[in-house]
Amino acid sequence: xxxxxxxxxxxxxxxxxxxxIRGQLVFGQLNGALPFKVNRFxxxxxxxxxxxxxxxxxxxxxxxxxxxxxxxxxxxxxxSEQLIYELDSKTQGLYMPxxxxxxxxxxxxxxxxxxxxxxxxxxxxxxxxxxxxxxLKKSVLR
Amino acid sequence: xxxxxxxxxxxxxxxxxxxxIRGQLVFGQLNGALPFKVNRFxxxxxxxxxxxxxxxxxxxxxxxxxxxxxxxxxxxxxxSEQLIYELDSKTQGLYMPxxxxxxxxxxxxxxxxxxxxxxxxxxxxxxxxxxxxxxLKKSVLR
Numbered sequence: 317x318x319x320x321x322x323x324x325x326x327x328x329x330x331x332x333x334x335x336x337i338r339g340q341l342v343f344g345q346l347n348g349a350l351p352f353k354v355n356r357f358x359x360x361x362x363x364x365x366x367x368x369x370x371x372x373x374x375x376x377x378x379x380x381x382x383x384x385x386x387x388x389x390x391x392x393x394x395x396s397e398q399l400i401y402e403l404d405s406k407t408q409g410l411y412m413p414x415x416x417x418x419x420x421x422x423x424x425x426x427x428x429x430x431x432x433x434x435x436x437x438x439x440x441x442x443x444x445x446x447x448x449x450x451x452l453k454k455s456v457l458r
Numbered sequence: 459x460x461x462x463x464x465x466x467x468x469x470x471x472x473x474x475x476x477x478x479i480r481g482q483l484v485f486g487q488l489n490g491a492l493p494f495k496v497n498r499f500x501x502x503x504x505x506x507x508x509x510x511x512x513x514x515x516x517x518x519x520x521x522x523x524x525x526x527x528x529x530x531x532x533x534x535x536x537x538s539e540q541l542i543y544e545l546d547s548k549t550q551g552l553y554m555p556x557x558x559x560x561x562x563x564x565x566x567x568x569x570x571x572x573x574x575x576x577x578x579x580x581x582x583x584x585x586x587x588x589x590x591x592x593x594l595k596k597s598v599l600r
Binding site: 339350 | 526527
């Protein structure tokens with residue numbers, strides 16, 4: 317569950333899980349483990365172990381990253397602090413608010429990363445230059 | 459892509475796929491392969507092969523079923539016609555409009571089913587009685 321300010325900080329969100337004789341059910345929904353309405357999703361797989369994906373921030377888009385299978389590492393950077401999370405369970409989501417720099421790497425061969433996004437694809441929402449990201453972050457915090 | 463009336467009929471939607479040396483990317487978004495805003499998601503896995511899940515319809519909720527790994531069978535029933543789809547690719551989604559009876563079965567041991575839903579969980583949205591579903595469907599078509 318998120319705190320009262322859901323867009324404050326990148327963080328791991330525990331997803332709900334139910335197990336019974338019919339299998340495992342993992343779920344999330346708005347106002348719970350899903351902190352925004354999803355207008356886009358994507359799935360990344362078959363990523364070579366030495367490949368780094370991401371390496372950008374978003375101006376407006378919120379994202380939730382769920383490693384559905386296998387494992388990978390996810391770096392989040394709010395402009396002043398960098399943290400690396402190991403994502404290896406489909407019962408956890410990594411929430412990334414707007415203006416968070418992120419990259420993903422060390423995918424296991426079987427890894428499947430599912431990403432929920434609050435916005436449809438718009439090229440202008442991407443910040444691909446780290447210095448520009450830092451400047452923008454400073455100006456927002458000023 | 460959906461036809462001009464996106465809620466008309468259960469159907470397979472081809473998801474977009476991009477492959478390059480960094481791996482495989484599969485995606486969908488609103489007004490494309492994702493026919494509704496997602497307010498809830500769930501993932502089903504570790505389902506015994508002889509287990510049938512689902513066996514209900516929704517009054518208002520739209521769903522998109524994506525088999526992320528492995529395979530399973532999905533029955534859809536609009537009250538007059540029954541179709542069984544084999545879901546075995548994460549580049550395909552099975553769209554189920556409201557008032558579609560559905561059940562899923564013959565999950566492979568490694569199957570992971572991802573479901574996007576337009577509504578948060580509400581018990582009263584579920585129709586668990588097939589005869590009630592048929593009556594309701596008839597009254598809507600009248």
